[in-house]
Amino acid sequence: TQSTRPQRLLSAVQKNATRGNPRSVVRAIDEFCRHKEWAMNVGDEKGCILDSIVSEVNPVTVLELGTYCGYSTVRIASLLPPNAKLITLEFNPDFAAIARQVIAWAGLQDKVQLVEGSSGDWIPKIQEQFGINTFDLVFLDHWKDRYLPDTKLMEKCGLLRKGSVLVADNVICPGTPDYLEYVRSSPCYKSQYFISHLEYTKAEDGLEKSVFLG
Numbered sequence: 001t002q003s004t005r006p007q008r009l010l011s012a013v014q015k016n017a018t019r020g021n022p023r024s025v026v027r028a029i030d031e032f033c034r035h036k037e038w039a040m041n042v043g044d045e046k047g048c049i050l051d052s053i054v055s056e057v058n059p060v061t062v063l064e065l066g067t068y069c070g071y072s073t074v075r076i077a078s079l080l081p082p083n084a085k086l087i088t089l090e091f092n093p094d095f096a097a098i099a100r101q102v103i104a105w106a107g108l109q110d111k112v113q114l115v116e117g118s119s120g121d122w123i124p125k126i127q128e129q130f131g132i133n134t135f136d137l138v139f140l141d142h143w144k145d146r147y148l149p150d151t152k153l154m155e156k157c158g159l160l161r162k163g164s165v166l167v168a169d170n171v172i173c174p175g176t177p178d179y180l181e182y183v184r185s186s187p188c189y190k191s192q193y194f195i196s197h198l199e200y201t202k203a204e205d206g207l208e209k210s211v212f213l214g
């Protein structure tokens with residue numbers, strides 16, 4: 001039977017990356033997507049911007065919405081301090097199955113909790129299920145139409161505290177106009193756009209960094 005693109009991406013990691021070396025996993029995926037098959041990872045150009053924001057925030061608690069194959073999960077988790085925790089939500093079970101193996105290959109399974117299901121269902125349950133009160137950093141990279149409702153849901157559930165940082169991928173391509181309008185006009189956020197390109201292409205895209213002001 002035919003393999004899927006996520007399965008071929010995982011094979012490339014297992015073939016070209018060193019177990020326990022997150023940077024080699026990130027490099028192997030970027031090589032695969034640049035030279036073999038495009039895939040919707042945040043990629044190396046936006047990934048460097050993400051790295052700089054993660055390093056600046058130095059978060060102890062991180063929420064990622066949208067795991068896909070675990071590329072940004074590995075990229076973020078590799079920068080976290082030893083006691084830090086990253087929770088990543090993935091709706092698609094096939095993606096989740098691949099991501100678990102990519103995260104394990106990188107040796108980051110102890111820092112990462114991958115949860116299968118919809119963000120709308122899970123966000124209200126995180127505090128009781130995982131003993132996490134608030135998130136220092138949230139990376140939004142799931143479905144463009146869920147960015148705004150999930151942000152309002154995180155506010156409602158008290159998952160954001162003064163200074164929590166939201167980083168949103170794809171705010172130009174595919175684009176999240178309602179989310180951008182909200183974080184850029186709301187007095188509860190200080191927002192900043194980091195211009196870049198859609199992963200592995202010349203099309204414009206960017207990350208929006210928004211600090212929750214409480």
Ligand SMILES: COCc1ccccc1-c1cc(O)c2[nH]cnc(=O)c2c1
Pocket residue numbers: 040041042066141142143144169170173174198199
């Ligand atoms: C399935 O569309 C793939 C695609 C096609 C053209 C342009 C952009 C994208 C794209 C790029 C991304 O980084 C993405 N990140 C998260 N969830 C997405 O749906 C997503 C889509």
Ligand SMILES: [Mg+2]
Pocket residue numbers: 040041042141169170
């Ligand atoms: Mg994306």
